[in-house]
Amino acid sequence: MSPTVARFEWISRRRLPQLLPWLATWLLLAFLFLPLLVVLPVALTDRDYLSLPQHGISWAHFAALLDWDNGWLPSILTSAVVGILSSVLATALGASFAVGAWAAGGWWPSAMRLLLLSPLIVPPMIYTVAMVRLWSRLSLLDTYPGVVLVHVVLSLPLVVLAVSASLANLDPRLMQAARSLGARPLRVVTGVIFPNIVPGIAAAALLAFVVSWDEITVTLFITARSVVTLPRRIWTSIAEAVDPALAAIATVLLAVTIIVLVAHARLSRRAQRRSVPKTPAFVNPPRQEIEP
Numbered sequence: 001m002s003p004t005v006a007r008f009e010w011i012s013r014r015r016l017p018q019l020l021p022w023l024a025t026w027l028l029l030a031f032l033f034l035p036l037l038v039v040l041p042v043a044l045t046d047r048d049y050l051s052l053p054q055h056g057i058s059w060a061h062f063a064a065l066l067d068w069d070n071g072w073l074p075s076i077l078t079s080a081v082v083g084i085l086s087s088v089l090a091t092a093l094g095a096s097f098a099v100g101a102w103a104a105g106g107w108w109p110s111a112m113r114l115l116l117l118s119p120l121i122v123p124p125m126i127y128t129v130a131m132v133r134l135w136s137r138l139s140l141l142d143t144y145p146g147v148v149l150v151h152v153v154l155s156l157p158l159v160v161l162a163v164s165a166s167l168a169n170l171d172p173r174l175m176q177a178a179r180s181l182g183a184r185p186l187r188v189v190t191g192v193i194f195p196n197i198v199p200g201i202a203a204a205a206l207l208a209f210v211v212s213w214d215e216i217t218v219t220l221f222i223t224a225r226s227v228v229t230l231p232r233r234i235w236t237s238i239a240e241a242v243d244p245a246l247a248a249i250a251t252v253l254l255a256v257t258i259i260v261l262v263a264h265a266r267l268s269r270r271a272q273r274r275s276v277p278k279t280p281a282f283v284n285p286p287r288q289e290i291e292p
Helices: 003-014 016-043 060-065 072-104 108-116 124-137 144-167 172-180 185-196 198-214 218-222 230-240 247-275
Strands: none
Touching: 003 124, 016 185, 016 247, 060 072, 060 124, 072 108, 072 144, 072 185, 072 198, 072 230, 108 144, 124 144, 124 218, 144 218, 185 198, 198 230, 218 230, 230 247
């Protein structure tokens, strides 16, 4: 047997079982993300419709995003404001409920948790029809408070789940020890519980913002012209005329997502490196000569 054949058999026996999962993972990621890269050349087209560049690239569609009269920039700001407000309110309400249910225990927290998870259980169209009827009676259709409240209700279940998962890793004896030392309930919550669930609260706030930023089903029915979020603006652009600015806004959102993910990965690596204690190097003590 030649050395080349022997080496190939060794690689196939030892390395191939390890390379197959890695190769399958990268092929799956390529299948999911490579089609997204098509939006970049389409965003640089020199035509007024969706197509690849024919006579050269053009940045006109990216410049159109910054034109206030085109409606893209106001919709982005509207989605950002609504997302931040709904994220703050949903995180405050959901974290408060999760902490209270975790501290109290019993059957009623489970029943209330099931009620809060109902937006995830009820079909979106049924929930949308109910919200339209209720908001019409309360005169909240096509208003910022109405949109923010709907987004709070939709993101509240995810906030409760995220904070509850963080509370599951918290030792209840910490709260009992603080109470036994004379700490008041508010001091226990702010000084003992919340500092230990900060990652869960941050994840819940991020989830709430993402839900609000991406919500389109209910927003289409409860808004008209006064409140135009980015998903509604995209939907209107698709329904009326296919504008290449759609590819431009998709490219911008894709770039922002990649930048955030890369920054998060690098910051996580730095935090892990700083958290690893440095082992001091062993230093041989100097030898002392013993005089005879």
